[in-house]
Amino acid sequence: MNSDAQAPAVAGVPSSSSSAFSFISKGWREVRDSADADLQLMRDRANSFKNMTASFDRELENLINSATPPFSVPPIRQSSEIEFMKKFHPKISEFRRVYSAPEIRKKVMEKWGPRANLGIDLSRIRSTIATEVYGIEEEEDVEENIEFNKVREGRSERRNEDGQFGDWEPIRALKTRLREFEKKNSKVEIFAGFKNNEFVEKVKSSLKSICKEPQESKEVPPLDVPELLAVLLRQSGLFLDQLGIRRNICDKIVESLCSKRKNQLVLRSLTAGELSAANLDKINDELDLRIASVIQSTGHCSEGVGSWTDLMKPDVTDVKRHVAIVTTASLPWMTGTAVNPLFRAAYLAKSEKQKVTLLVPWLCRSDQELVYPNNLTFGSPEEQENYIRNWLEERVGFKADFRISFYPGKFSRERRSIIPAGDTSQFIPSKDADIAILEEPEHLNWYHHGKRWTDKFNHVVGIVHTNYLEYIKREKNGALQAFFVKHINNLVTRAHCHKVLRLSAATQEMPKSVICNVHGVNPKFLKIGEKVAEERELGQQAFSKGAYFLGKMVWAKGYKELIDLLAKHKNDLDGFKLDVYGNGEDAHEVQSTAKRLDLNLNFLKGRDHADDSLHGYKIFINPSVSDVLCTATAEALAMGKFVVCADHPSNEFFRSFPNCLTYKTPEDFVLKVKEALENEPQPLTPEQRYNLSWEAATKRFIEYSELDRLLNNGHNGPTSRKSNGKIISRSVSMPSLSDMVDGGIAFAHYCLTGNEFLRLCTGAIPGTRDYGKQHCKDLHLLAPQVENPIYGW
Numbered sequence: 165m166n167s168d169a170q171a172p173a174v175a176g177v178p179s180s181s182s183s184a185f186s187f188i189s190k191g192w193r194e195v196r197d198s199a200d201a202d203l204q205l206m207r208d209r210a211n212s213f214k215n216m217t218a219s220f221d222r223e224l225e226n227l228i229n230s231a232t233p234p235f236s237v238p239p240i241r242q243s244s245e246i247e248f249m250k251k252f253h254p255k256i257s258e259f260r261r262v263y264s265a266p267e268i269r270k271k272v273m274e275k276w277g278p279r280a281n282l283g284i285d286l287s288r289i290r291s292t293i294a295t296e297v298y299g300i301e302e303e304e305d306v307e308e309n310i311e312f313n314k315v316r317e318g319r320s321e322r323r324n325e326d327g328q329f330g331d332w333e334p335i336r337a338l339k340t341r342l343r344e345f346e347k348k349n350s351k352v353e354i355f356a357g358f359k360n361n362e363f364v365e366k367v368k369s370s371l372k373s374i375c376k377e378p379q380e381s382k383e384v385p386p387l388d389v390p391e392l393l394a395v396l397l398r399q400s401g402l403f404l405d406q407l408g409i410r411r412n413i414c415d416k417i418v419e420s421l422c423s424k425r426k427n428q429l430v431l432r433s434l435t436a437g438e439l440s441a442a443n444l445d446k447i448n449d450e451l452d453l454r455i456a457s458v459i460q461s462t463g464h465c466s467e468g469v470g471s472w473t474d475l476m477k478p479d480v481t482d483v484k485r486h487v488a489i490v491t492t493a494s495l496p497w498m499t500g501t502a503v504n505p506l507f508r509a510a511y512l513a514k515s516e517k518q519k520v521t522l523l524v525p526w527l528c529r530s531d532q533e534l535v536y537p538n539n540l541t542f543g544s545p546e547e548q549e550n551y552i553r554n555w556l557e558e559r560v561g562f563k564a565d566f567r568i569s570f571y572p573g574k575f576s577r578e579r580r581s582i583i584p585a586g587d588t589s590q591f592i593p594s595k596d597a598d599i600a601i602l603e604e605p606e607h608l609n610w611y612h613h614g615k616r617w618t619d620k621f622n623h624v625v626g627i628v629h630t631n632y633l634e635y636i637k638r639e640k641n642g643a644l645q646a647f648f649v650k651h652i653n654n655l656v657t658r659a660h661c662h663k664v665l666r667l668s669a670a671t672q673e674m675p676k677s678v679i680c681n682v683h684g685v686n687p688k689f690l691k692i693g694e695k696v697a698e699e700r701e702l703g704q705q706a707f708s709k710g711a712y713f714l715g716k717m718v719w720a721k722g723y724k725e726l727i728d729l730l731a732k733h734k735n736d737l738d739g740f741k742l743d744v745y746g747n748g749e750d751a752h753e754v755q756s757t758a759k760r761l762d763l764n765l766n767f768l769k770g771r772d773h774a775d776d777s778l779h780g781y782k783i784f785i786n787p788s789v790s791d792v793l794c795t796a797t798a799e800a801l802a803m804g805k806f807v808v809c810a811d812h813p814s815n816e817f818f819r820s821f822p823n824c825l826t827y828k829t830p831e832d833f834v835l836k837v838k839e840a841l842e843n844e845p846q847p848l849t850p851e852q853r854y855n856l857s858w859e860a861a862t863k864r865f866i867e868y869s870e871l872d873r874l875l876n877n878g879h880n881g882p883t884s885r886k887s888n889g890k891i892i893s894r895s896v897s898m899p900s901l902s903d904m905v906d907g908g909i910a911f912a913h914y915c916l917t918g919n920e921f922l923r924l925c926t927g928a929i930p931g932t933r934d935y936g937k938q939h940c941k942d943l944h945l946l947a948p949q950v951e952n953p954i955y956g957w
Contacts, residue, residue, distance in 0.1 A: 384457050384458050386458060387454070387455070387458055390421040390422070391421070391422070391451070391454065391455075393421055394417075394418045394421040394422055394451060395451065395455065397414055397417060397418055397421075398414070398418055398448070398451070399900055399901045399904075400901060418447065418448075418451075419447050422447050422450065422451060484517065484518050484519050485517070485518040485519070485598050485599060485874065485875055486518065486519045486520075486521070486596040486597070486598040486599065487512055487518050487519065487520045487521070487598070487599045487600075487601060487871075488520075488521045488523060488592045488596065488597070488598075488599065488600050488601065488621070489505050489508060489509050489512075489520065489521070489522050489523065489601045489603065490523045490571075490588060490592075490600065490601065490602050490603065490608060491505040491522070491523070491524055491525075491603035491604070492525065492573075492581065492582055492584075492603060492604050492607050492608060493524070493525065493581075493582055494524035494525055494548070494552065495548075495551065495552050495555055496536045496537060496538075496540050496551065496555075497535050497536055497537075498537070498770075498772070499716070500629055500683075500795050501603055501604055501629050501630075502524075503686075503795065504603070504629070504683050504795065505522065505524075505601075505603045506522065506552065506556055507556075507560070507684065507686070507858050508601070508682075508858075508861075508862065508865070509521075509522040509564070509566045510556055510560055510562075510564035510566065510858075511560075511684075511858045511859065511861075511862045512566075512862060513564050513565050513566035514562065514564065515862075516565075517875055518599075518875060519566075519567075519596070520566035520567070521566065521567045521568075521569055521592065521596060522566060522567070522568050522569070523569045523570070523571055523588070523591060523592065524552075524568065524569075524570060524571075525570070525571060525572070525573030525582045525584065526545055526548075526570035526571065526572060526573060526939070526942060526943060527573055527574070527575060527582065528574075528938045528939065528942065529541055529543075531573075531574060531575040531582075534575055534577070535575050535582070537747060537770070544942070545570045545942065545943065548570075549568045552568060553568070559686050559687065559688050559774075560686075560687055561687060569591055569592075570591070570943060571584060571585075571586075571588045571591045572584070572585040572586055572935035572936075572939035572943065572945075573585060574929050574931075574932055576929055578927070579927070580718070580749065581607065583610075583611060583928065583929050583932055584608060584611070584612065584932070585929075585931070585932045585933075585934065585935040585936070585939065586613075586614070586932075586933070586934050586935040586948065587612070587613065587614025587615060588608060588612065588614065589614050589615045589617060589620050590614060590615070592620075594620070597620045597621050597622075598621065598622050598623075599621060599622065599623045599624075599625070599871065599874065600617055600620075600621040600623070600624045600625070601625050601626075601627065601869075602617065602624065602625070602626045602627070602660070602661065603627050603629060604626075604627070604628065604629050604630060605626030605627070605628070605656070605657045605660060605661050605664065606626075606628070606632070606652075606653040606656055606657055607630070607632075609656040609657070609659075609660050609913075610652065610656065610926075610928075611917055611923055611926075611928045611932060611933070612656070612660070612913075612917065613914060613917040613918050613933050614914075616659065616660060616907075616910045616914075617660040617661070618659075618660060618661070618662060618906075618910075619910075622874075623662055623663075623870070623871070623874055624660060624661045624662050624663070625661065625662065625663045625664075625665065625869040625870075625871070626657055626660070626661040626663070626664040626665070627664075627665045627667070627682065628657075628664065628665070628666045628667065628671045628674065628677070628792065629667065629792055629793075630671075630792060631670050631671050631672070631790055631791070631792050631814075632649060632653070633646045633649060633650055633672055634670075634720070634789070634790040635720045635790060636649055638719070638720055650672055653672060653674065654672075654673075654674055654675060655909050655913065656913060657674050657675065657676075657677075658674075658675040658676065658906055658909060659906050659907075659909040659910035659913060660910065661676060662676065663676055663677075663678075663869055663870060664676050664677035664678075665677070665678060665679075665680055665682055665865070665868055665869060666678070666679045666680075666792075667679075667680075667681055667682065667683065667792045667793040668681065668792050668793050668813050668814045668815075668816055668817065669813035669814075669816065670789075670791070670792050670793075670812065670813040670814035671792050678868055680864055680865075680868040681793055681817045681861070681864070682861050682862075682864050682865035682868065682869075683793060683795065683798070683861050684798075684856060684857050684858030684859070684860060684861035684862070685795070685798045685799050685802045685856050685857070685858070686774065686799065687857070687858070688774045689773070689774060689799045689802035689803050690802050690853055690856065690857060692774065692779060692802070692803045692804075693802050693803045693804040693847075693848055693853070694853075696779075696803065696804040696847075697804060697847040697848070700844075700847065706804070707780055707781065707782035707805075707844075708780040709743075709780040709781045709782065710740075710741060710742075710743075710781065710782065710783060710841070711740070711741075711742050711743070711781065711782070711783035711784070711785050711808075711837070711840075711841075712742065712743040712744070712745065712778065712781045712783070712784060712785070713726060713742060713743070713744050713745070713746075713784070713785050713786065714744075714745040714746060714770070714771075714773055714778070714784070714796050715745075715746050715786075715788070715796060716746055716747070716748045716770070717744075717746035717747055717748030717749075717750055717751040717754055717770070718748045718749055718750045719750050719753075719754070720790050721746075721748070721788055721790065721791075722786060722787050722788025722789070722790065722791070723750070723754050725787040725788060725789060725810075726785070726787045727754070727757060727758060727761065727763065729787055729830055729833050730742070730761075730763050730764075730765070731761045731763060732830055733830060733831075733833070733834050734761075734762075734763070736834045737834060737837065739764075740764065740837065740841075741764050741766065742764065742765050742766070742785065743765075743766045743768060743781075744765050744766065744767050744768065745768050745769070745770050745771055745778075746767075746770045747769060747770040748770075751767075754767075755767050773796055773799050773800075774799075779803070781805065782805060782806060782840070782841075782844075782845065783805060783806045783807075783808060783837070783840045783841065784796070784797070784800035784805050784806070784807050784808070785807075785808045785809075785837070786807065786808070786809045786810075787809070787810055787833070788810075788814075789810050789812045789814070791814045792814055793814055793817065794809075794814065794815070797809060797815065797818055797824075798818070798856055801818060801821050801823055801824060801848075801856065802848075802853070802856050804823070804845055804847060804848060805823065805845060806823050806825060806840040806843075806845050807821075807823060807824050807825065808825050808826075808827065808833070808836045808837055808840055809824065809825075809826055809827075810826065810827060810828075811826040811827060811828045812826075821848075821852060822846045823845040823846060823848075825839060825840060917933070918933070920933060934948035935948060
């Protein structure tokens with residue numbers, strides 16, 4: 165008989181039954197091999213062998229009968245777990261037929277010697293069954309085998325004198341063990357085991373360990389055509405609405421496409437019955453999780469610049485969130501984009517709910533001499549950082565715990581602003597790339613050639629400080645330039661920001677934007693206002709001077725409007741004297757124009773608005789209409805002064821203060837100035853002082869930028885769903901059509917800003933695509949060719 169032969173698989177039997185049969189067959193093969201070894205010892209007892217074989221067959225049949233008593237088993241259990249016992253009968257019959265054949269007996273008698281003895285190792289039967297039913301350890305089986313081998317070694321001594329086995333101890337041992345098996349495996353115990361599913365689970369686990377079946381593929385199948393069509397149709401809902409296709413029709417088509425994949429298509433008329441909201445939500449959730457599982461199975465995590473949004477954001481592992489504030493100017497340049505982001509960083513860090521980094525431009529010494537006042541320059545970033553911190557602590561009254569970093573920048577004389585050089589985003593480490601606040605996002609991204617901000621950061625907020633269109637319109641061909649700049653601003657802010665905050669309605673309309681004043685005033689100005697109120701309560705004269713104007717001396721900062729108003733109503737304001745504080749590129753031209761028109765203006769050097777020499781003025785005049793939100797106006801109101809300003813969207817926030825006098829016409833301007841000269845300003849209420857503070861501004865910023873949701877949720881991140889035991893974020897699985905358009909805009913902008921010729925044509929400073937050697941030396945940077953090598957060119 166071929167010892168490797170196995171019974172053919174029975175059609176329709178579950179894989180678990182086949183595995184069980186294979187396991188039992190293995191045990192019987194061991195019995196058969198042991199019998200072959202013992203049969204080699206037989207020669208002169210062939211007749212006795214036939215009788216012993218018949219006796220052995222009877223005992224085995226008793227074993228089968230005892231293991232499968234005539235009790236009823238539930239159909240499902242019988243088909244899946246006990247069926248292997250029935251399949252055991254063919255093996256028994258075959259075993260008996262082969263070993264009882266005359267030719268086998270003849271060959272044995274011709275070959276074997278006269279002193280052979282017989283021993284059949286039947287311990288395998290008991291050990292196999294006992295191990296699976298009672299969990300007897302393999303060590304016990306080994307001990308049993310050792311004992312049985314000792315019995316075999318002394319078998320010749322146990323024979324009686326006439327050459328016959330006395331009681332044939334293997335059969336007697338088998339009977340004894342079978343009786344023990346029958347006692348231990350009563351009908352109640354067997355059924356209890358099946359009911360408790362313990363025996364079934366043990367058999368399954370044993371079969372899995374012995375018969376290692378091929379593991380089921382854990383690969384997630386890719387999206388098929390109906391699923392892709394369903395996603396495209398769902399994301400194109402707004403576009404289809406414009407074409408007149410109703411939303412409920414789209415929903416039904418999506419349901420039909422999703423049902424086809426499950427082979428659960430139910431024919432419905434597109435005009436019949438409405439799709440239930442619950443069913444629609446279920447379909448959408450299943451489709452979202454399906455897309456998310458496919459994306460997650462790819463393991464895609466790209467930080468390179470390319471199309472669409474990055475699907476895997478940097479994991480936030482720290483307890484606190486990280487906020488990076490990126491601005492376009494730095495102290496000692498006293499401009500709004502240098503001062504306000506500094507205060508924002510200080511008050512965000514004061515709450516200690518998040519870690520804050522302020523990223524400011526570093527200028528080479530030649531540019532510092534052009535920008536910073538009083539010929540103030542710095543030899544290293546550390547020196548400038550110390551200057552910034554000292555200036556801040558003198559005004560806020562506490563030590564702000566935030567980090568200051570620098571990125572390379574170059575000053576543009578034509579634009580009178582600092583242009584970033586290289587990829588600004590690379591100066592924020594990836595581990596800190598969580599929340600980004602872009603002060604002047606359009607300015608930062610005009611020539612930005614680097615990683616997309618929304619790809620690197622989880623949430624990006626842009627704050628629009630400047631009305632660039634108003635400045636550009638004053639230049640040559642200003643209307644045409646303003647047209648192009650307007651659309652460029654819209655595109656870059658849309659591509660690089662999740663949310664945009666406009667300080668006032670004076671700025672251009674931008675995508676994803678809301679209007680909110682998120683700026684406050686220096687606490688020092690509020691203290692000055694409190695001091696003035698106390699002096700007035702004591703009957704002292706708080707204001708001993710008249711009116712003044714303070715601002716950078718460039719025509720666009722309100723000087724043109726101021727000179728026009730005073731020149732037109734010189735006679736109406738006879739005797740009115742105005743002190744003007746400021747420095748700037750147009751200082752000489754402004755002063756010569758005022759002198760030529762014989763205006764009563766006293767020009768003085770620019771100084772800090774909190775300087776003691778400015779405390780005695782009662783009226784602050786600001787005719788500028790180019791500002792988005794004039795910081796000097798807020799500071800003057802905080803000090804308890806009158807403010808005469810234009811009725812303009814940039815001053816909308818200040819209209820609620822009683823000391824703010826707005827005018828609409830030049831004649832109205834004269835009336836407001838006279839009203840301020842004849843009256844005394846009202847002291848600020850506690851609520852008005854709070855509205856001007858940075859505490860209130862920070863609260864408004866957190867609310868309108870949606871940071872409150874992010875900070876309160878901690879690191880729970882976006883809404884997650886569970887699928888097959890895995891947590892899958894829904895935010896990474898549903899790129900909308902709008903997100904795809906934004907990604908395409910970002911990719912096109914990246915390609916265009918990478919061409920030096922196009923950069924120069926649009927007004928970029930030569931050599932600003934990458935930082936230069938001097939920046940490498942000052943900031944201890946690697947050369948751009950080493951930092952971002954290009955291979956194959």
